[in-house]
Amino acid sequence: MDGTRHNTELDEHYIDERLVALYDPINGEREDVRFYVELTGAGPLDVLDAGCGTGALALAMAEAGHCVVGLDPAAPMLEAARRDDTRGQVQWVCADAREMDLAERFDLITMTGHAFQVFLDDDSMHAFLRRAFDHLRPGGRLAFETRNPLARAWERWTPQLSRRRALVEGIGEVEWTASTLQVDGEHVTFEMTHRFLDSGEEIITPSTLRFPAHETVRGALKSAGFEVGRTYGDWDRSPVTPSSLELIFVARVPA
Template identity: 50%
Template sequence: METIYTDPALTALYDTLNPAGEDTDFYLRCARSGDHILDVGCGTGLTALHLARHGYSVTGVEPAAAMLAIARQNDVGRQVGWVQADARTLDLADRFDLAIMTGHVFQVFSADEARAVLEGVFRHLRDGGRLVFDSRNPLHRAWETWTPQLSARRVHVDGFGIVEVYHAVTAVEGEWVSFVSEHRFLDTGALKSSRSRLRFPAASEIEAVLSEAGFTGIELYGNWLGGQWTPDSAEIIACARKS
């Protein structure tokens, strides 16, 4: 598992580096009154808690203990059911009206793993239940901006002071992009690195694997305002249902 998900000093930075935005609002708009929601790969629980604060019943699933510890700490009202589990082998008793996978978590899975995750989510949905998740569009080639010059930024993190962060691609191999994220803690001079590897599946592949998993009514959006997906879109936002 990537260091950014397991090192407490890096997981503490996560929400500051990845704050709520248009994507969080999009997932809130996907929810319907009375929905029981499953957040797969919930991380630090930012979206799960946002949904819970709007009155939804939410279960957050996350394999990384350090991430889940932050989620539980932030859930002062104990509004969310937190489960430490691997999405590929998920086996819960509950059934859900809506399942979400946010923050491009879909891209950490290989093709076989993605199929297992989608089949598992399908089993956990009620008839008529919906799945929504996002993946970066490979045609947009977002990784070309993951350089020290283009990606560098500084953020202030409570308890850590100013942290400088940048990404650097180390390999592009077919669908897979490998990169390193460097975190320099300016107050102490400490440097922490996290190596990551993400898959960039094509829109056609996402539609195909959803169909193979049993989903119907598949729709693709290209931005967080709900615009139709095109080859120029930065995002592939997939919505599908269990008939």
């Protein structure tokens, strides 16, 4: 392995309209949304949700009174977000967070749903962090999470341990499982199987994620100019331990 893996194409589960429709029902109620809404505190703040997906966090922050831009490279995900945004509370932008060039500057930028792990090499990671730094006001914060590699989450990505079911309006009952295929250093390749139980159809989508170490991410944040505060190990704001499932970073642009 040469250490360079550029992720330039979107995985099918972000662009297939049927699979996009499954995203929220399969993932259910999300602790990360509550955490980041609480992090915004009293407002209104100008917030950019980078990699916003179907818009769950962006809409929740808008409901809390903040001025929100939701940005994502996958047009079908944004279309789902727009349908849920019945009052037009959020500005939706289709763009890659590594290349974003917006006129606005923000008080807070978030990236949730472990989207940070799609940056498969240092160039991609640094590109996003530099763009985020340039889009924040002095004192502005960047908050995101990545899975703690020491917890080895991929070992639980088996059909037996990962199985979920949901009844999806307009689609029927769907079963979802994950299976790890290969672990190559920081990179984990896996596949997700979506079974449409009413029709018997099955769609399998492969994906690769990076599991960077805690110090790798801290070093990248400092290199981009951020001040790095405390890192949390879970959504209850507990400290990081070797068994923590998450590495939740809150970094700040110097005032």
